[in-house]
Amino acid sequence: MKHKVSHKDIAKQAEILCPLAVTDLDKVPGYEEKPFKPVKPDWKEKYDFSLDGFSALALTPPATKEAEEELVNKFLRGLEKLFSQESNWTFMQPTSLSTDYCVRCNTCNEACPIYVESGRQDIYRPNYRSELLRKIYQRYFTTEGRLLGGFVGADVELNWRTIYRLAELTYRCTICRRCAATCPVGVDNALMNRELRKLFSQELGIAAEGVHKSGSMRHLQTGSSTGMTPAAFLDTIEFIEDDIEERIGRRIKIPIDKKGADILLIHNAGEYVSWPENPAAFAILLDAAGIDWTLSSESMGYEGVNYGTWYDDFQFARVAVAQVQAAKKLGVRRIVVGECGHATKAIVEIADRVCVGDLAIPREGCLPLLEQIVTSGAIKFDPSKNNFPITLHDPCNMVRLMGIVSPQRNVLKAITPPGCFREMPNAGVMNYCCGGGSGFAVMNSLNFPEWRNNVASRMKANQVLEAFKDCLDPSIPKYYCAPCSNCKGAARDSLMEHYGFRDKYNIIYGGLVELMVNAMVDVEKPFISWEDEF
Numbered sequence: 001m002k003h004k005v006s007h008k009d010i011a012k013q014a015e016i017l018c019p020l021a022v023t024d025l026d027k028v029p030g031y032e033e034k035p036f037k038p039v040k041p042d043w044k045e046k047y048d049f050s051l052d053g054f055s056a057l058a059l060t061p062p063a064t065k066e067a068e069e070e071l072v073n074k075f076l077r078g079l080e081k082l083f084s085q086e087s088n089w090t091f092m093q094p095t096s097l098s099t100d101y102c103v104r105c106n107t108c109n110e111a112c113p114i115y116v117e118s119g120r121q122d123i124y125r126p127n128y129r130s131e132l133l134r135k136i137y138q139r140y141f142t143t144e145g146r147l148l149g150g151f152v153g154a155d156v157e158l159n160w161r162t163i164y165r166l167a168e169l170t171y172r173c174t175i176c177r178r179c180a181a182t183c184p185v186g187v188d189n190a191l192m193n194r195e196l197r198k199l200f201s202q203e204l205g206i207a208a209e210g211v212h213k214s215g216s217m218r219h220l221q222t223g224s225s226t227g228m229t230p231a232a233f234l235d236t237i238e239f240i241e242d243d244i245e246e247r248i249g250r251r252i253k254i255p256i257d258k259k260g261a262d263i264l265l266i267h268n269a270g271e272y273v274s275w276p277e278n279p280a281a282f283a284i285l286l287d288a289a290g291i292d293w294t295l296s297s298e299s300m301g302y303e304g305v306n307y308g309t310w311y312d313d314f315q316f317a318r319v320a321v322a323q324v325q326a327a328k329k330l331g332v333r334r335i336v337v338g339e340c341g342h343a344t345k346a347i348v349e350i351a352d353r354v355c356v357g358d359l360a361i362p363r364e365g366c367l368p369l370l371e372q373i374v375t376s377g378a379i380k381f382d383p384s385k386n387n388f389p390i391t392l393h394d395p396c397n398m399v400r401l402m403g404i405v406s407p408q409r410n411v412l413k414a415i416t417p418p419g420c421f422r423e424m425p426n427a428g429v430m431n432y433c434c435g436g437g438s439g440f441a442v443m444n445s446l447n448f449p450e451w452r453n454n455v456a457s458r459m460k461a462n463q464v465l466e467a468f469k470d471c472l473d474p475s476i477p478k479y480y481c482a483p484c485s486n487c488k489g490a491a492r493d494s495l496m497e498h499y500g501f502r503d504k505y506n507i508i509y510g511g512l513v514e515l516m517v518n519a520m521v522d523v524e525k526p527f528i529s530w531e532d533e534f
């Protein structure tokens, strides 16, 4: 059922503005839907679930009128700063242009997987939250809005419900920028969403626990968002060296803190914790290709994530500068980021705003390097070793924001036999988010994972089923290639666990480098196994 919700409804007193039910959602063939679990009574008593029955932020309603006033005042101060060049020199221009130029054509709506898969709920329209922002700004910061209010469309009242629901709404968007790619006038609703998250974080101290407290804060305190200290990192590298020896029959010494190397490779540290076969595969490939590379054991130098990308300029800048300083200290020629979409965008693109002067060293994603390894002929590959159906997930940050589309395909074509690699529908720049974008993959507060798996990852589930529709029989092993650490996290939690693709269809997931090593002539034993625990 479609719940009609106008903009001004956001302020109204209602237990739940858009009470989402599983029956509202688009279907996933072969998946038996389970009704959403009722909110636990003790959660309900304490936290606000009034947007759609879910909570990503665990917000507690203000206890007094004064506390509500303070909330409103802080929000307004933050809004003013968003549109001030001095306070928001990082993103003010695109935010302001996106605010001014929407022609309300609604083209962006059908591009949004959240809106479509939710049964086209008004509150999830890409331009719903942007329009709220415009209306609030108009009402509180323009003369006609102050004087004429609803007569000129400035009809959104600001109270704690408006603010909390808007805050939650910013965490119902994966910032995939698919909507922006379809807007005929170039409005970027994803950026506006990110800027709203920034307002909430920087001015009201509201941010998702997964990206802030156990993300950026832990990163800055320990050296990695995983909590892995430099000493633990060195232990992990030893473990990976042992694992490589077991897999390929020879030991590779992984270079650490090599001064003056050509490349400092930085992985998303989640790889070391959850998928160590990925950094192992990188080590095998770079060693075999004779590349001059190193890892850094410096705090912040071995962790590629930058969660500030999604919600806070200050946290972003602290992490980006520390990462580049670690590279400077080693005197490497360039930084290459491993298989992680947001980490690539963060350090390669967004860090241009803060890594200037001495800190402006070359920074790249790994996919072009992997393509060079294949085309250079430095390593012999036998495509017949990858003789199973493979489909490719395109991380939004790589394909849509940065235009890195061909290298990963050229690699796959070179290391797979004809007919094994198949594209999913809407592949390339218009691919859909895995459902873990913008921090969703690491956000596990209250009942948010239920929303994420059911709504945000649903389109990806449908895409994967479509790509493998001719070979869904579990007797045929299949590989979902996701060259991004966050996307693998979403694949594990949503596709494998929630939708049961591993058990039901014998689909496993992994990165691109694992497939490359699997095809290496010099590596005798298969590197990829359908027996391993994923």
Ligand code: SF4
Pocket: 101, 102, 103, 104, 105, 106, 107, 108, 109, 127, 182, 183, 184, 185, 186, 187, 188, 189
């Ligand atoms: S954001 Fe762009 S596509 Fe969406 S309603 Fe506005 S003008 Fe149309």
Ligand code: SF4
Pocket: 111, 112, 113, 114, 115, 125, 126, 172, 173, 174, 175, 176, 177, 178, 179, 180, 189, 190, 193
């Ligand atoms: S960025 Fe992606 S999830 Fe967010 S509104 Fe746009 S299309 Fe939807």
